[in-house]
Amino acid sequence: MPNPAETLLRIESLSVRLDPADGPPRHILEDVGLTLGEGESLGIVGESGSGKSLLARVVMGIPARNARTAVDGSIAFAGTELTALGAKERRTAASRAMGMIFQDPSSTLNPVVRVAPQITEGAPAAVRRSRRARRALALELLEAVGIPAPERVAASFPSQLSGGQRQRVGIAAALATRPRLLLADEPTTALDATVQLRVLDLLDTVRREQGTAMVHITHDLAALSGRTDRIAVMYAGRIVETGPSRAVLTRPRHPYTRALIDSTPRLSAPRRPPLPQIPGGLPELVHPRKGCAFAPRCAAARPTCFDDRPPEEAGPDARHTAACWFPVQQAPDRSEVPA
Numbered sequence: 001m002p003n004p005a006e007t008l009l010r011i012e013s014l015s016v017r018l019d020p021a022d023g024p025p026r027h028i029l030e031d032v033g034l035t036l037g038e039g040e041s042l043g044i045v046g047e048s049g050s051g052k053s054l055l056a057r058v059v060m061g062i063p064a065r066n067a068r069t070a071v072d073g074s075i076a077f078a079g080t081e082l083t084a085l086g087a088k089e090r091r092t093a094a095s096r097a098m099g100m101i102f103q104d105p106s107s108t109l110n111p112v113v114r115v116a117p118q119i120t121e122g123a124p125a126a127v128r129r130s131r132r133a134r135r136a137l138a139l140e141l142l143e144a145v146g147i148p149a150p151e152r153v154a155a156s157f158p159s160q161l162s163g164g165q166r167q168r169v170g171i172a173a174a175l176a177t178r179p180r181l182l183l184a185d186e187p188t189t190a191l192d193a194t195v196q197l198r199v200l201d202l203l204d205t206v207r208r209e210q211g212t213a214m215v216h217i218t219h220d221l222a223a224l225s226g227r228t229d230r231i232a233v234m235y236a237g238r239i240v241e242t243g244p245s246r247a248v249l250t251r252p253r254h255p256y257t258r259a260l261i262d263s264t265p266r267l268s269a270p271r272r273p274p275l276p277q278i279p280g281g282l283p284e285l286v287h288p289r290k291g292c293a294f295a296p297r298c299a300a301a302r303p304t305c306f307d308d309r310p311p312e313e314a315g316p317d318a319r320h321t322a323a324c325w326f327p328v329q330q331a332p333d334r335s336e337v338p339a
């Protein structure tokens with residue numbers, strides 16, 4: 001079984017600028033640092049537009065559409081520095097050991113190719129060489145992702161399947177390489193509520209049974225509840241808080257995390273309807289940010305928050321860090337206070 005103490009992915013001081021063909025450069029990610037252990041699951045949460053998908057795409061080496069991507073910093077995967085590789089080597093390294101599940105499977109499945117060959121496209125060469133092995137793997141993976149009629153689905157075109165089935169096919173394709181790391185980018189957004197839960201349960205099963213490390217990207221904190229070992233909270237292209245999931249959800253240290261929890265049904269206290277919304281919006285990610293990017297929306301902000309970037313610092317638990325000059329003070333947890 002994988003040992004979570006062994007680091008699989010280490011991202012350090014990662015900044016990413018996009019130079020779109022038709023507009024000014026955009027400084028999207030700034031000084032991002034993250035680690036992920038073998039077989040560990042990490043949730044990355046933040047509002048739409050905070051840079052979560054771009055982070056996953058940069059790790060996978062997927063180029064941005066209509067923009068040049070300038071990457072500064074380090075992404076080490078299983079001991080290999082990915083930023084030092086050329087684009088082709090980079091994609092090969094990623095396709096051998098990483099899989100990505102996208103928000104909308106229709107955007108990645110080819111409408112004119114049947115399901116089976118799309119699943120086995122990323123399989124090891126030995127499998128791809130044999131027709132029989134390809135077919136066996138496609139059926140095995142379709143069964144593993146809970147498709148009740150694998151033979152029929154394998155022979156179908158994507159348009160003949162429901163949204164839930166297409167997402168399962170997308171997961172099967174991501175699993176064909178037996179990845180050590182699976183990046184799931186809002187994998188259930190396009191699905192209805194009951195199918196959402198089944199797909200999330202399926203990803204949990206894959207992780208448990210195959211020991212795959214997983215990064216689960218979402219704007220919905222409640223979707224992570226109980227499903228990830230750790231949570232990283234992203235705001236305007238920076239990680240503002242990381243820690244063990246339970247600690248982040250029950251004792252958040254960054255005011256942004258606190259506000260996200262308070263505005264999330266199922267996580268906030270039931271006695272407080274209607275749920276408060278976070279006032280204001282994300283800044284335009286055009287210029288490098290000065291100070292704390294959340295300061296203009298933060299009720300606790302003081303002048304220094306607007307001028308100086310807060311470093312990521314650990315609280316009483318060394319694993320629980322926040323980038324905030326004035327972290328949320330917690331009332332003592334009653335269960336921890338001696339009677």
Ligand SMILES: Nc1ncnc2c1ncn2[C@@H]1O[C@H](COP(=O)(O)OP(=O)(O)OP(=O)(O)O)[C@@H](O)[C@H]1O
Binds near residue numbers: 052064285
């Ligand atoms: N190809 C591109 N060209 C220009 N800007 C881009 C490009 N791709 C992403 N961006 C910008 O980068 C920022 C972050 O986008 P990203 O999709 O990573 O955010 P996100 O947190 O994943 O949001 P969502 O949940 O909506 O996908 C946004 O402001 C987006 O407009």
